[in-house]
Amino acid sequence: MLSGAIDLPDGSRVRGRGLRHEVADVPQFGLYLGTSHREMPWPHEWVDWPDFRLPRSPETAIAQIRNLHARALAGEDVEVACGGGVGRTGTVIACMAVLAGVPAAEAVAWTRAHYRKHAVETPWQKRWVRRFPVQQQT
Numbered sequence: 001m002l003s004g005a006i007d008l009p010d011g012s013r014v015r016g017r018g019l020r021h022e023v024a025d026v027p028q029f030g031l032y033l034g035t036s037h038r039e040m041p042w043p044h045e046w047v048d049w050p051d052f053r054l055p056r057s058p059e060t061a062i063a064q065i066r067n068l069h070a071r072a073l074a075g076e077d078v079e080v081a082c083g084g085g086v087g088r089t090g091t092v093i094a095c096m097a098v099l100a101g102v103p104a105a106e107a108v109a110w111t112r113a114h115y116r117k118h119a120v121e122t123p124w125q126k127r128w129v130r131r132f133p134v135q136q137q138t
Helices: 058-073 087-099 104-114 123-130
Strands: 013-018 029-034 044-048 078-082
Touching: 013 058, 013 087, 029 058, 029 087, 044 058, 058 078, 058 087, 078 087, 087 104, 087 123, 104 123
Parallel strands: 013 078, 029 044, 029 078
Antiparallel strands: none
16 A cells, blocks of 8 residues: 555545655556656656646546546556646546546545645646546547
């Protein structure tokens, strides 16, 4: 079990963190958010996501967030991280909360209560969480 991981309402777990902060234990899979990609010594993916903004490819990001949630539901130790671990990371955790059953209108508040008080930093990040598709698009 990853240190610092939080429980989502459906029983899945995810650790959010800032990439600037090293951790002692490593995940089985990581989803990382940013514009400069660095290699990690474990399986991972990157979302091209500028700081304080939204992902450059929303469709790709949605698929990657769904994959992260599926891995968490399957019991994998997963993490999501951006530079500081607040805005983009909080946005992904809020989207995972939506997938875990939290109503979209309540997901930012849920994330702030369970992850970080200032998670999901911008109005457009909040709006993206509210519009995050619960059902997979066909």
